[in-house]
Amino acid sequence: MAAGQPALLRVLTGERLDPPPIWIMRQAGRYLPEYRELRKRAKSFLDFCYSPALATEAVLQPLRRFPLDAAILFSDILVVPDALGRKVWFVEGEGPRLEPLIVEAAWRFDDSERALQRLAPVYEAVERIKGALPAGTPLIGFCGAPWTVATYMLQGEGGEKDRARRAAYERPADVDRLLEVLADISALHLNEQVKAGADCLQIFESWAEGLSPALFERLVIKPTRRLVERLRALGCAVPVIGFPRGAGAQTETYALQTGVTALGVDTQTPASFLRGGQTSAAMALQGNLDPQLLVVGGEALEKGVRDVVESFRNAPHIFNLGHGITPEATPENVARLVALVKGHA
């Protein structure tokens, strides 16, 4: 990739840059007063996600405040089950609720064309965002990983995933089929985002934790590999960042076996763990500042930033948090973080 390319894309193709490019998971979100104001303009959170105008404005908000190196589509991982016909809603202050999967017949979702139609406003948002972004700011598209999306569908809500895990044991054929359906529709969903203008992609595996090695292989590795393979088969060649939060000792296995281009590293996983092992030295690593440091600020934030920059120094590195920014973070601390990473503070 030419040196004229945006920093994020250069790092994703294996280049090491100093300072590293930076973006922040959930950078458009509740920690910004202007986002909280904007949010009032849609009745439900899903309505907000499906409004290209509101989604575009949400994406642009953090970029007006901070010199971030990438934008990320404003959407939600649960638009996929919604598009597949599962009832999805959000309880204020609690999180998502889904009509859980109970009936055998409910497992069949094979109308991907209708699903993509329902998702059309997302692709329209991507086009609008791309048109509104400053030249040189790449746009990241995304989806939830099949298992993460399935946990919500099986459990009916966030939090503990016991029911979802039990379903994986009790109804293996059904759950495996659900994961295949989700992998396939997610590949189509990501491909449409790229066709609409996304420059690279991230797969959020937010619930990689707590799985036995056998389940990790079956529920995380295999469906993610299928998703990436399908995406490539559709002709989509952009870099894909995989973020298996909570994968722990399995993080390297994920990096090696799923086919993702780059690896999102969560807060607790040391960069040295990945660099000491078999992961390609050219694989870009993204992460992994503790999001609580954007609440705390001060010297702790400064030390945390130094630790992260230092620990990833020998890798192609994209600076990010190790988990999404929290609503309690302050814009002042985010500004300070970006300045610290860029060496202007």
Next chain:
Amino acid sequence: MAAGQPALLRVLTGERLDPPPIWIMRQAGRYLPEYRELRKRAKSFLDFCYSPALATEAVLQPLRRFPLDAAILFSDILVVPDALGRKVWFVEGEGPRLEPLIVEAAWRFDDSERALQRLAPVYEAVERIKGALPAGTPLIGFCGAPWTVATYMLQGEGGEKDRARRAAYERPADVDRLLEVLADISALHLNEQVKAGADCLQIFESWAEGLSPALFERLVIKPTRRLVERLRALGCAVPVIGFPRGAGAQTETYALQTGVTALGVDTQTPASFLRGGQTSAAMALQGNLDPQLLVVGGEALEKGVRDVVESFRNAPHIFNLGHGITPEATPENVARLVALVKGHA
């Protein structure tokens, strides 16, 4: 150790046994109808823990049903803050609540003598249990690790540990001092249990997850090492199992740097991760069946047991779950598990 010793203690000193000894975290607990009946005889959960008669009966209940290779003291990790004068109570169906630490003065707990007095019923329970156990059944004493206990003290409850982690950043000297106090009192507490008859010990680090590498070193490794060193300095020589649940890629660091004798492995951490690295081949590993399999049963349970036995085959192994048994588990599935491990099924 002589071959006449109980299997658990032989494995803890590095011997490989086939079949491996088995015990179950929270084996005395709510999945047993007789426990739920017994529980009614104390007004509060802490009253139950502080009743030597009730605690003894609770310990014996699972042993009457299943040929387990060890008993574990019935108590709670929060007796330590209780003994230190923090108000602790349990909300039915929700979990523990603690008067959170807010005032500077509240951080000072230096009256370890009074704390041990308050804990005297625990040691009386250990004596009674030891007297009531069948010969050859070793008794495991335990405590919570300093950070895990501190999270409850700082957060005021279980669940998310954000406030506790923020306190660690915002008031480093206070939190470090709290961890030292907890390490020291926990060493005394464990030592008293051994003096009363416990044959080995387990340190439960239930909240090792989500910590940055720097915090993991500061909040988990250092205080645990201090606890183990203090314990040894008190003349206590019995084996100590450390169980850092959720430590992920840091599990090996924990095994190597804390001074524990043996390592409890959580559900998601593959045995191969520990055996492939620098961990001593003689270090006993304990774990790590998914507790949900004791709810699910059937073929999934059989396969899960085979996977665990197989994956730990080359190590001194203590069969256990990768997390505590859940109230939804059935006694029938536990019986089946024990029979499977012992090769009688």
